[in-house]
Amino acid sequence: MWFAVKTKSRHESLAARSLASRGLEPFLPVYRSRRQWSDRVKVVELPLFGGYFFARLNPDALLPVLQTPGVSYVVGFGGKPAPIPAQEIEAIRRLVASDLPANPHPYLHSGDRVRVKSGPLAGLEGTLVRVRNEWRFVLRVQMLQRAVSVEVDSELVEPLR
DSSP: OEEEEEESTTOHHHHHHHHHHTTOEEEOOEEEEEEEOSSOEEEEEEESSTTEEEEEOOTTOOHHHHTSTTEEEEOEETTEEOEEOHHHHHHHHHHHHTTOOOOOOOOOOTTOEEEEOSSTTTTOEEEEEEETTEEEEEEEETTTTEEEEEEOOGGGEEEOO
């Protein structure tokens, strides 16, 4: 069974390599990103799911996993590890193998409070709603009990924490 493994900050690669050296099967999906330094631009590989990687594990033998350098815990509920469906892992594998440009994206739901990151509406806070096949940013005016919405690219908004 596949499980999500939470790592310490920026320890995804170390933890996955260490787990592999113990004979277990980790899967760390990565994407390429251009990073600008003062003297150069470099393409680096970063984890697609920051702070996590996946591993095929026996849920009854987690101690070696938890003792692996960089590992914080195995994701679960009620103290029990929660398996990830194999078809989700296979979908991620296919996406990564496709060489299409993939990037992390906030997990958004209709009704989430969001902030616009860039563009003419940058900095505005409102609600994200889905109408047919498009995302709309809703700005409310409390005093008037009215609202206005505008179509937005979901990549231009971030969830409010």
